[in-house]
Amino acid sequence: MIKIRTVIIASAILLISILSISFQVINVDFLGFKFNRGDPSTFLGLSLGLDLKGGTHLVYEAEPNEGSSLSADDMEGARRILEKRVNAFGIAEPSVQLVGSGADVPEKILVQLPGLQKININLTIAGQVALEDLNRFIVDELGYQDLSIRELEDFKGSYVISGPKIKGNDGSNDANILLSKLDAIYPLSIILAYVPGESEDTSQDIPSIEQIESAASLTGESNVSVEDLSQGVFKVTFHDYVPDQDGVDFRYLDEADTAVLGAPFEIVGNLFQATISGGVSSWRVSGGVEEAKKLIGETAQLVFKERDCMPVENQNSEEFWPPDELSMEEWINLRCLVPDYYQDKAVALSGKDLVDAFPDVQPGIARPVVSVVFDEDGADEFYDITSRISKNQDLLAIFLDGEPLVAPSVSAGISGGRAFIQGPSFDSETVKTISIQLKSGALPVNLKLVQERNVDATLGSDSLRKSLIAGGIGMILVLSFMILYYRIPGIVASVSLIFYSILLLGVFKLIPVSLTLSGAAAVILSIGVAVDANILISERTKEEIRGGRNLFSAINQGFTRAWPSIRDSNVSTVIICLVLYWFGDRFTTSVIQGFALTLGIGIIVSMFTAFTVSRLIMRAISRTVLGRFLNFYDPVGSINFRRDEGSND
Amino acid sequence: MTQLEVLILEEMRDQMIDVVAKRIWFLGFSLIILLIGIISLIIPPHLNLGIDFLSGTGITVKFEKSLSSLDIQSRLDDLGLKNSSVQSIGDDSFFIRTEKLSDFTDSDSSVEISRNDIENSFKTIDPDYLILEVETVGTKVAEGTIQNSLIAVSVSSLFVMLYILYAFRRLEKSFRFAVAAVFTLLHDVILVTGLYALLGHIFGLQVNSVFIVAILTVIGYSVNDTIVIFDRIRENNIKYDSASLSRTINRSINESITRSLGTSITTLLVLLSMLFLGGSTLRDFLIVLTLGVVVGTYSSIFVASQFLVFWDQGFRNKPDDQV
Numbered sequence: 001m002i003k004i005r006t007v008i009i010a011s012a013i014l015l016i017s018i019l020s021i022s023f024q025v026i027n028v029d030f031l032g033f034k035f036n037r038g039d040p041s042t043f044l045g046l047s048l049g050l051d052l053k054g055g056t057h058l059v060y061e062a063e064p065n066e067g068s069s070l071s072a073d074d075m076e077g078a079r080r081i082l083e084k085r086v087n088a089f090g091i092a093e094p095s096v097q098l099v100g101s102g103a104d105v106p107e108k109i110l111v112q113l114p115g116l117q118k119i120n121i122n123l124t125i126a127g128q129v130a131l132e133d134l135n136r137f138i139v140d141e142l143g144y145q146d147l148s149i150r151e152l153e154d155f156k157g158s159y160v161i162s163g164p165k166i167k168g169n170d171g172s173n174d175a176n177i178l179l180s181k182l183d184a185i186y187p188l189s190i191i192l193a194y195v196p197g198e199s200e201d202t203s204q205d206i207p208s209i210e211q212i213e214s215a216a217s218l219t220g221e222s223n224v225s226v227e228d229l230s231q232g233v234f235k236v237t238f239h240d241y242v243p244d245q246d247g248v249d250f251r252y253l254d255e256a257d258t259a260v261l262g263a264p265f266e267i268v269g270n271l272f273q274a275t276i277s278g279g280v281s282s283w284r285v286s287g288g289v290e291e292a293k294k295l296i297g298e299t300a301q302l303v304f305k306e307r308d309c310m311p312v313e314n315q316n317s318e319e320f321w322p323p324d325e326l327s328m329e330e331w332i333n334l335r336c337l338v339p340d341y342y343q344d345k346a347v348a349l350s351g352k353d354l355v356d357a358f359p360d361v362q363p364g365i366a367r368p369v370v371s372v373v374f375d376e377d378g379a380d381e382f383y384d385i386t387s388r389i390s391k392n393q394d395l396l397a398i399f400l401d402g403e404p405l406v407a408p409s410v411s412a413g414i415s416g417g418r419a420f421i422q423g424p425s426f427d428s429e430t431v432k433t434i435s436i437q438l439k440s441g442a443l444p445v446n447l448k449l450v451q452e453r454n455v456d457a458t459l460g461s462d463s464l465r466k467s468l469i470a471g472g473i474g475m476i477l478v479l480s481f482m483i484l485y486y487r488i489p490g491i492v493a494s495v496s497l498i499f500y501s502i503l504l505l506g507v508f509k510l511i512p513v514s515l516t517l518s519g520a521a522a523v524i525l526s527i528g529v530a531v532d533a534n535i536l537i538s539e540r541t542k543e544e545i546r547g548g549r550n551l552f553s554a555i556n557q558g559f560t561r562a563w564p565s566i567r568d569s570n571v572s573t574v575i576i577c578l579v580l581y582w583f584g585d586r587f588t589t590s591v592i593q594g595f596a597l598t599l600g601i602g603i604i605v606s607m608f609t610a611f612t613v614s615r616l617i618m619r620a621i622s623r624t625v626l627g628r629f630l631n632f633y634d635p636v637g638s639i640n641f642r643r644d645e646g647s648n649d
Numbered sequence: 650m651t652q653l654e655v656l657i658l659e660e661m662r663d664q665m666i667d668v669v670a671k672r673i674w675f676l677g678f679s680l681i682i683l684l685i686g687i688i689s690l691i692i693p694p695h696l697n698l699g700i701d702f703l704s705g706t707g708i709t710v711k712f713e714k715s716l717s718s719l720d721i722q723s724r725l726d727d728l729g730l731k732n733s734s735v736q737s738i739g740d741d742s743f744f745i746r747t748e749k750l751s752d753f754t755d756s757d758s759s760v761e762i763s764r765n766d767i768e769n770s771f772k773t774i775d776p777d778y779l780i781l782e783v784e785t786v787g788t789k790v791a792e793g794t795i796q797n798s799l800i801a802v803s804v805s806s807l808f809v810m811l812y813i814l815y816a817f818r819r820l821e822k823s824f825r826f827a828v829a830a831v832f833t834l835l836h837d838v839i840l841v842t843g844l845y846a847l848l849g850h851i852f853g854l855q856v857n858s859v860f861i862v863a864i865l866t867v868i869g870y871s872v873n874d875t876i877v878i879f880d881r882i883r884e885n886n887i888k889y890d891s892a893s894l895s896r897t898i899n900r901s902i903n904e905s906i907t908r909s910l911g912t913s914i915t916t917l918l919v920l921l922s923m924l925f926l927g928g929s930t931l932r933d934f935l936i937v938l939t940l941g942v943v944v945g946t947y948s949s950i951f952v953a954s955q956f957l958v959f960w961d962q963g964f965r966n967k968p969d970d971q972v
Contacts, residue, residue, distance in 0.1 A: 061789060165779075450787035456779060463928030470926035474919035481915060518862050521934055524923065525866055528916035528942075529873070535911040536877065543904070565880040568816045569873040575812055576805045576869050583801045587794065587858065592801075595862050599869070 010612050014499060017506025021045070026509075037512055043464070046509055047093075048114075049516030049594060052464050054457025055114035056289050058296065059099075062107050062445040070105045074444040079109055081443055085296050085436055086111060099585045109447065113292060115457070121161040121175060121285050122429045125186055127278040134159060142181055158282075158428045175285045179251075180242070187239045188253075188279030190262065194232035194269040206232040207269035218264035235277060236265070243279075253281040284429050289454055295433050302351035302372075302438055305344040306385060307395035307407055309336040336395050336407070344397055347385050353378025357438035359431040362420055368431045369420040372438070379417025387413030467520050474524075475501075478531055486538045488621065488632045493534035496614040500530050504605050511601075518591045519598035526602025529570065533610035536562040541618075542634050551622045551633065559615050566610065570603050577603070666906075668950065669899040669958050675951035676959070679836065686843015689850060696842070697849040699746075699857035700784065704791040706750050708767070709782040711742040714775045718743055724770050728762050736853055738929045742781065749785055798861045802838065802868065806831050809872050813879070820883055825960055830875050833953040837871040838864055840948075841940045854933055863934045867941030870916075874909065874949035881905045882954065894961050898954045906950065913946040 020026060024045035025038035038045035042053075050057055062078060064070045075098055083096040094113050098106040125134070131151045138144050138161070147163035166175045194206045207215075209228045216224040216236055223239040238261065243253045253276070262274050312332060314321040322331035335341045353374050360371035374382050389396055390410045397407040398421055406422055423430075479497065482490035504523070508515065541558030549557060577600035584593030621627060668675070690696065700707045710721075718735040721743055725733045733747035751763045764783060771778050810827040817823040841864065848854050881901035889897060920942065924935040 059790060061787075451785065451790045453784040454780075454782065456781045463930040466926065466928035467923060467931060470923040471919065473926060474922035477918040477922060478915045481918060485911070517930055518859065518934075521862065521866065521931065521938070524919050525870070525916075525938075527919055528870075528912065531915045532873070532877075532908075532912040535908050535915070539905075539908045539911070561884070564884070565877045568812075568880055569876040571816075572809050572812050572872045572876055573869045575808045576865065576872070579805045579808055580801060580865055583797065583804065586797045586800075587861075591858050591862055592865070595865070599866075 006612055006616060010616060013503065016510075017503045020506045020509050021502065037509055043468070044505060044509070046505070047512045047514045048464075049514040049519065050112050050114050051455050051517050051591075052461065052515060053114045054455050054461075055112065056292060057451075057453040057455075058111040058113075058293065058449060059451035060109045060111065060296075060447040061450045062109065062447055064445060070107060070445065072105050075106055075109070077444045078447065082109060082111060082296055084439070086113065097585070099587075108450070111296060119163060119166055119175070119285065121166070121178075121283070122158065122427075123161065123179075123182070123280055123284070124158045124282040124428050125182075125279070126157065126276045126281045127186075127189070129157070129186065131159070137185060138178070138182075142178070144178065152428075152432065179280065179283055182280050183242055184239075186278060186280055187237050188241045188243070188261075189235055189237040189277045190258065191229070191273075191275050191277045192234045192236060192265050192271060193273045193275075194234075195272040196232075196270065205269065209234070211268045212236065212265065215264040215268045219261050221261070232269075237278065241279075251283045253279065282427055284427060289452075293449065293452075295436065302354070303399040304347055304349045304385070305397040305399065306347050306389060307336055307342050307397040308345050308392070309342040309394050312393060342394075347381070349374075349378055349381045349385060351438055353381065354438055357435045359428065359435050360420060362422070365422055367422065367424075367426045368428055369422045369426065370431050370434050370438070371418070371420045374417035374419075376417070379415070382417060382419065383413050383415045386410045463517065464515075464520070467517075471520070471524065475527065478527070482531070482534070486535070487634075488626060489534070489538035489541060489618065492614055492617045492621065493531065493538065495617055496534060496609050497527070497530060499613045500527075500606055500609040503609060504602060507601055507605060508598075513597060513601065514594065515598075516591065516594040518595040522595045522598035523602060526599055526606055529573070529603055530606035530609065532569075533562070533566050533606055534614055536565055537610065537614060538633075545633055551627050552619070554633075555615075555618045555622055559611065559618075563611075566607060570607055574600055574603055666903060667899060668902050669895045669955065672951075672955040672958055673964060675955055679840070679948070679952055683836070683840055683843065686840055686846065688843075689847040690843055696846050696856045697854060699855035699860075700786045700791070701794050701857040702791050704749060704786045704788045706747050706783065706785040708745040708747070708764075708780065708784075709738070709742060710745065710771065711740065711779045711781055712771075712775045713741070713777040715741055716743075716774065720774065721745065721771075724774065725767075728766055728770055730762055730767075738932075740929065742929070749787070794858065794861075798864075801861075801865065805865070805868060806834055809834070813876070816876075817879065817883060820886060825957055826879055826882075829953050829956040829960070830872060830879070832956055833875050833948045834868055834871050836952055837867055837941065837944050837948050840944050841867050841937060844940050844944075845937060848936065854936065857933075859934050860937060863937035863941070866938055867945060870938075870941055871945040871948060874912070874945050875953040877908065878902060878905050878949050878954055882957075895958045898958055902950055902954060909946050909950060913942050916942050 020037070021044045023038065026035065026045075027038075028035040039047055042048050060082075062070055062075060064074075079096055079098050083094075086094045086096055094111070096112075097110050099108045099110050131149065135149045138147060138149060144163075144166065147161055147166070149159055149161050152158040152160060161178075166178055192212070196206055209226060212226050212228075212234050216226055219238075221238050221241050225237045225239065227235040227237070229235055241261070243251060258274070258276060262271075265271055265274065310323075312335070322328060322335075326334065354372050355375045355378075356371075356373040358371055360369050362369050385396065388394070390412050393409070395407040395409050397404060406424075426434075475497070479494040482493050482497075484490070486493065504526070507513070513519070537558050540562045541554050544554035544557040544561075545551065547554075577596040580596035581593055581600070584596055626632065718737045721735045722733070725735070725745065725747065730747050733745060736744045736746075738744050750767075751761050768780065810831050813827040813830050814823055817826045820826065845854060845856070845860070849856070878901060881904055882898055885892075885897045885901050885904075886894075889900070892900070917939065920935055920939045923931065924939060927935070
């Protein structure tokens with residue numbers, strides 16, 4: 001009997017599998033049912049594990065804060081915080097999970113950052129540069145390959161260029177060469193806005209373009225162009241200007257740099273405002289992994305203190321004041337600078353009172369700042385502190401992770417709970433990091449990096465390609481062996497194995513299961529298992545034919561008799577897979593879990609194909625003309641075209 | 650099929666190899682190999698343990714120029730990395746093993762050299778070189794790996810034993826089958842580990858977490874193979890009720906030997922083609938698996954079922970055994 005139902009189900013499953021692997025990306029959104037699978041850049045759109053895709057794998061071990069023990073809540077809290085920080089990288093599918101080693105409380109956190117690149121360049125370009133234009137220039141015109149360019153969401157005009165290495169088509173392998181090319185295409189430009197002066201003095205009128213041009217020649221820069229944007233607004237572009245490099249991998253264009261260029265323009269008229277409107281204003285090359293480790297593992301604790309300085313005047317001892325025989329002028333300068341003269345007092349305001357922190361710019365401040373927003377209680381407290389400080393001419397001292405950051409004075413109480421923090425070393429990257437760390441909060445435990453693994457994407461893709469080819473060749477050898485030795489059942493097994501491979505890939509894609517190198521190994525083993533099921537069936541069928549049964553009933557008997565061995569041997573392997581999957585998270589590597597999951601799925605799929613597809617085809621074939629040649633079903637039976645007299649089904 | 654042919658086939662089927670009668674040879678053979686394996690595990694340097702077990706840093710680099718491992722070793726020596734080793738893995742690629750580098754926050758880091766120092770040093774010999782992989786394992790993680798590996802193997806064995814007890818519950822003395830399966834499994838693990846240690850001495854193969862996966866695979870394969878034969882014994886035990894255990898076992902082995910060989914040949918075809926044609930990343934894994942398949946097939950036929958016969962009748966051969 002060939003059941004129509006089985007045929008339909010098997011064909012439907014095959015169709016779904018073929019469809020799921022023939023589209024790179026599956027994106028279904030039907031009546032609120034959302035289903036997204038696949039990856040546009042991988043083989044068949046399969047999702048790849050970290051070892052094939054490249055990326056970073058970090059394991060942190062938690063140590064309780066002094067005097068307390070680790071609790072499960074603390075660990076979950078720490079995990080959530082790390083997850084928030086990791087999400088800020090904007091890479092696809094990061095994972096942060098708790099791993100234990102059998103103790104009640106898991107004490108390790110495993111962070112996986114697939115696709116995290118080796119080199120990251122953060123750059124800020126003044127003026128409106130579209131991401132597509134930048135991308136076209138760097139990738140198409142300069143021929144830099146393997147670089148991805150994206151714009152930071154919360155910091156317009158800041159871009160992150162990342163890739164395994166910075167290599168142009170001219171063979172240059174240096175980030176600074178890329179920088180000089182960017183400087184050439186995005187030259188520094190300044191917008192000058194003049195207003196008419198109040199006096200009758202004609203030199204205070206809006207200057208003419210000629211005046212601006214002659215002022216430009218005084219800057220010492222050649223190749224300067226001036227554009228009149230009408231009504232006293234000019235755009236001056238310095239085509240050959242190269243800002244001073246602040247370090248090998250770092251530069252920041254600040255007011256000190258532009259002041260020299262801007263000076264001649266202040267003489268020719270009443271300069272109201274000068275703003276940088278073009279040019280690469282900041283540039284920073286960093287290793288992706290180093291940045292990641294810094295952002296993930298370190299805490300950002302913001303502490304506010306009231307710097308209570310000794311009073312300016314002391315009514316009780318006017319004669320001896322200021323102390324240490326200082327003049328009044330010196331005293332005003334030093335009273336909040338020399339630790340002997342002030343005391344930092346704790347206040348009831350801390351990073352915990354923050355509801356938001358984000359990178360920001362403030363007029364008149366060259367470097368980016370971190371804007372903070374306090375919650376209601378924090379805002380009240382902040383108002384009280386700032387009022388007190390302004391009255392006593394004290395300072396507000398701000399510490400980040402115990403390091404003094406800034407200590408501004410305050411002219412009046414600040415209400416509304418909004419403030420910004422500036423620091424002498426802030427750049428677009430540091431303000432971003434600090435913002436994320438402040439917003440995600442302090443870690444409830446101390447984390448120590450205990451394992452680190454960085455895999456370059458080329459290693460994975462190279463070994464995957466070779467393994468796939470080798471696996472394919474192995475598969476062809478297996479099929480040849482099966483067909484030559486087992487003859488017709490071998491052909492059936494081969495068809496069934498191809499079905500199995502398609503089905504397995506479909507399942508991997510739809511669940512989805514990330515393909516790793518250990519997973520690939522599990523696939524090899526599961527092919528062995530799938531072949532084994534077919535061999536067992538073929539052997540049993542052969543025995544039943546030799547035992548004198550007709551073909552159709554021999555096939556049925558073959559399947560029935562092979563079933564207990566296939567079931568018991570596979571169930572015991574699945575049990576091992578379950579144990580491994582269960583224990584896998586104790587190991588700080590996903591190798592074992594990936595293996596167990598892939599093998600488990602492979603075995604279940606192989607049992608399914610052996611008992612539906614193989615059986616279906618065997619039964620169907622036995623009814624055709626091929627069913628007449630019984631010896632074709634027996635490895636040692638001689639091949640002659642003698643008709644099978646016993647066939648009378 | 651004529652009656653005569655059936656008779657001839659019956660006759661052929663009874664031309665069985667008497668595995669049971671020669672069991673002492675097979676067990677002796679196993680013992681000798683086991684002994685060699687155990688000796689190579691005992692004599693220093695034992696297993697060539699990788700950083701997963703001993704902590705340290707492993708770096709895989711690929712150069713565009715062709716360099717020898719001595720060139721790289723001298724660079725590392727110049728930097729002052731004393732306990733480092735360089736191994737060529739083909740394709741102008743090398744695996745460097747060294748102490749934990751200083752950019753690692755584990756407190757017992759003793760070296761003052763960072764990844765950056767190594768990168769800069771390599772840049773001077775080949776500016777286009779590529780670091781393919783860097784892995785650093787701290788001491789605590791390394792300690793946990795050994796412990797967890799042992800636990801995983803023990804728990805897997807226990808559950809397999811329980812399942813066999815259940816699956817063979819109808820059989821007399823079914824616990825013997827469970828014990829035999831686990832004995833075979835341990836036999837395979839020790840044998841493969843021992844052979845790997847031997848190869849480790851010769852070819853410098855390392856034991857890392859991939860090795861653990863490979864050993865677990867070997868366990869899976871071993872149990873799978875053993876159970877297929879046990880299943881035959883279970884079936885024949887019911888079919889030929891009056892036959893002695895040793896005869897039933899001998900019959901079962903002979904009936905399933907083509908299957909055992911067929912399965913291991915096909916698995917080996919895939920493994921060997923991957924071993925010789927695939928990338929170097931999986932090489933160690935595939936070596937363990939290849940050993941495991943050969944050992945697993947051997948042990949399911951010559952160890953697992955012979956263990957049952959030994960338990961039943963020791964060294965004696967019953968007259969019934971003579972075919």
